[in-house]
Amino acid sequence: MARLTPPALVMLGSGALATARRLQACYPDARVHGLRGRVEAQACNIVYDELGAHLRELYTSGTPIIALCAAGIVIRCVAPLLANKGAEPPVLAVAEDGSAVVPLLGGLTGVNVMAREIAAALGVPPAITTSGELRFGTCVLNPPEGYALASLAQGKRFVSDLLAGESTRVEGDAHWLDDAQLPRAEHAQRAIRITPRVWNGNTDELVIHPRSVVVALADGEDTVQRVREALAAHGLSPLALAAIVAPATCIGDETLAHAAETLDAPLRFAPVVPGGDDLPARPTPRALLGAALQSNCAIVDAASGLALAIADQPIDAHTVGRARGQLTVIGLGPGSADLMVPAARAALAQATDILGYATYVEMAGPFRADQRVHPTDNREEMQRARHAFELASGGRRVVMVSSGDPGVFAMASAVLEALETSDGRDWADVELAIVPGVSAALATAAQAGAPLGHDFCVLSLSDNLKPWSIIETRIAHAAQADLVMAFYNPVSRARPWQLDKALDIVRTARAPETKVVLGRDIGRPGASLVTTTLGELRSADVDMRTMVIIGSSTTRGFARPSARGTQREWVYTPRWYR
Template sequence: MTPPAIVILGAGALATARRVQACYPDARVHGLQGRVEADVAYAELAAHLRDLYARGTPIVALCAAGIVIRCVAPLLANKGVEPPVLAVAEDGSAVVPLLGGLAGVNVMAREIAAALEVAPAITTSGELRFGTCVLNPPEGYALASLTQGKRFVSDLLAGESTRIEGDAPWLDDAQLPRASEARLAIRVTPKAWDGGANELVIHPRSVVAAVSGDSKPIAGQVHAALQAHDLAPLSLAALLAPVARMGDGALVEAADTLGVPLRFVEAGTDGITRAAHHDDTITTSTARRLLEAAMRVPYATLQDDAHEDIALALSRTPIDPDTVGQRRGSLTVLGLGPGSAELMVPAARTALGEATDILGYETYVKMAGPFRADQQVHGTDNREEMQRARHAFELASAGRAVVVVSSGDPGVFAMAAAVLEALDASGDARWGAVELNIVPGVSAAMATAAQAGAPLGHDFCMLSLSDNLKPWSIIETRLRHAAQADLVMAFYNPISRARPWQLDKALDIVREYRAPATRVVLGRDIGRAGASLRSTTLGELRSDDVDMRTMVILGSSTTRGFARGAQGEWVYTPRWYPQGATEA
């Protein structure tokens, strides 16, 4: 199960939230920004709850049930796919399951209530009568029809008995009314349901489909092969394909259509974990070799000329997809923004939550946390960019979900360029098959500009004054051209103990083209604790005013400022430019 988000509004609920968190070690406590220090900060409750709900994250909200219902109500549509949602009293005196009856919300309610030593407020009739939700089989099983399931449970509640056909160990302790000759039957089978009204059919996900050819549509071919052997589509556990096709978009589309994970294997290779308890298989054509490589079991081949590119393997028990072949690895390069949690884009949060491995400069990795116990953190020195990029690809090519973190935006003097350079130079087909994504972030220049007003409101450029990776002569040339072109300039890496003179030299160059009254904005640690913002002029600016953690925005000839009360001044660069002006 996905770890739940434990959402609180204030410090009064924190102690109870930590007790709930003890039930789910990988869960994190989400606290309202400015009111409580928690694992994750959020800015607005309704938007945050809706975002969690839309992503399928279980929610344990320590607040009134009515608040939670009103927040997520606009998203309520399909009972079959909603995540568990619970309301818990701040003092832990009540646990109320609200949504997600088919996703185990009542199980969670019992677990949390036991930890808080209270009785859960369960109102579901079937759960109260039978002690379990018959329509919520465990992971690895799928209900054939929710509509039929509701009718079936209604009949049981009305006094009917049932019998169980097949292996359903999770129902051994259920208080179901049973009779060997009962009209109603719970059938656990990979075979397709025939629509019988007296059956509750549950499919074990016990079939793997291997695809060896390029015939299209793939999903249609798999469906046809399943139908030929009277197997239910919901019994499919995974789609298997050759490693050489790892980047094939048609396979991704097919897996999405079929609703199963996609796995890859190199036929005839060793080192693939065997799926347990496979004793019967249905295979066709050359796709059989993929199954043999992935599962290493004896095969009984059935003639099926119509679907020669598809092979099916059938197990008596559910198959864990992670025991069959390898995932397609992913590598996401993301920006954390300037440092504050509310300025991190949602896509970056999602990637961090889904990652198996997080790499980056140690300072930035700490900013991205906290992380779950099952996530591997690889913090390194700030000067090890290429080694970090190569390490990330090695992890991702082995099927891991890897995130490389940068501060600000990953494409602005950060890790995105290093990752692409490593890929470009590698020539490694395994690296090329990795799913690569770059998620933008709020850069230091943008964050500082927003605090100051709009100094980047017209044409601007960003320049790094560090000569560690480029010669100072190039920096001087660019400074002169940018100053002569009257561009607003944002200086990254302006000064350090190892580079004490570059900023003064840069200012001397700019002063040849800009008036002393030119507006300058200095933003230090914007978005982090202890942030400071100051505006000054080019004539007044001294290198002692700046350190490595300062963003320097040097205005153009049109940049101006005006007072904003006791808070200093607003600085902005108008979007228009004087007619006929060619230089400062």
């Protein structure tokens, strides 16, 4: 099994931290998840609030889970989600002190392989209970990457027969079974067959399909039906399909992309050789295969304008033509990993290249050894955006990292400007997505209560990219309109005077008792939250890392004592207006 997603090391208490660190040596890309209030935030990559909800989120996203706690706790947490055994990620329970490793779920997705890896790292025996694994030393129903089981139900019956005393022979190349302790016999009635040919339903066979077939077609019309008919005509299983090849002129064809998703095969593209008068020639499917394949395969023309390539071994789709490039612009949120949206996390896990301001790129890590990181200076936005498109137009999966939300004073605007001003089609063919994030204004507001509960505006006080006169005009209008205002970039060493100028403007329209919230490094270590008033606020209270939220005339605050005898002030802006 190929683990594209690093496992999550989930701790309930700080007593498991030493074991988690040992397991990070085994899985360098794994992140440590700690329960808020029970584990110091500095010791974790991700802090969560409730174990059950967190484990269910990880499970649903397909993330392998290594829970450093009692097995029963994990079982009760994920029990409501147990349905499809073939689709579940590996889930293991590991004792806090590393004395026990218990694989719980994911027998068909490599959980026992992980159990052995973890046990070897901790120097203890894994508590594997799967009968087939114990008897044969491997999971016969979990072939390696590049192979697919024809029928899980038949596979279970087949393994049961072997456990009951039947013997088997192996037909075809099943190298991963060479060292398995299978009951083999040359003339056994039962057989494990490795073949791209469709399984005929023989219950004496366990059929495993190598993904060794590539289909090429010159256009995307009726793709699903044509491919299925071509495979059936040659007696080939759809599970043996390694990739679908189309001409590069079809990049961006959503119908073709949907068809490839339906057929569960990567969509790859081959270059088109220009015809006469520099017009694109209509490539034949055979020519597309010849241009896309790096390995020797038997190429067979099929009906409906298709061609098939059949190899002796599984074909790595990454070696066939090239993929449509992807550029995903994400926001990390305010800094805490648990405030990053799952879609941003998924994009980082799938990326080949990560770009961004060096500080934000570092916050987005750790990264796998096969991922390329391109950190740059904070003032190189357009160069960074163009570099991202250059990488993506070459077929790579690129993530552009911003803090907060990528569309709020961040990289989404630069990326779109780079695209608008480009003159090449290659960039337009890139699959572009912008994933929302939690902005600093929203994070600070949530910590304070709900100061943005009614109409508000967001303003940057930096005049690096716009004249100060425009900033002054916008502040004046927002103050007169009685909007709550959130100030980004309020103060810097180069412009220490601007916040005072902005406050002078606001004070012409707001009362001195107007509520003000100052959030510094919210979501990061050392965060602080201060509630004050417009009359008391001084620029010395603020630096570049502070979010300043100035309330409207209706914004109010109140304090309530807690059970511990302490109290804090909540600030909110009512939904009504009078």
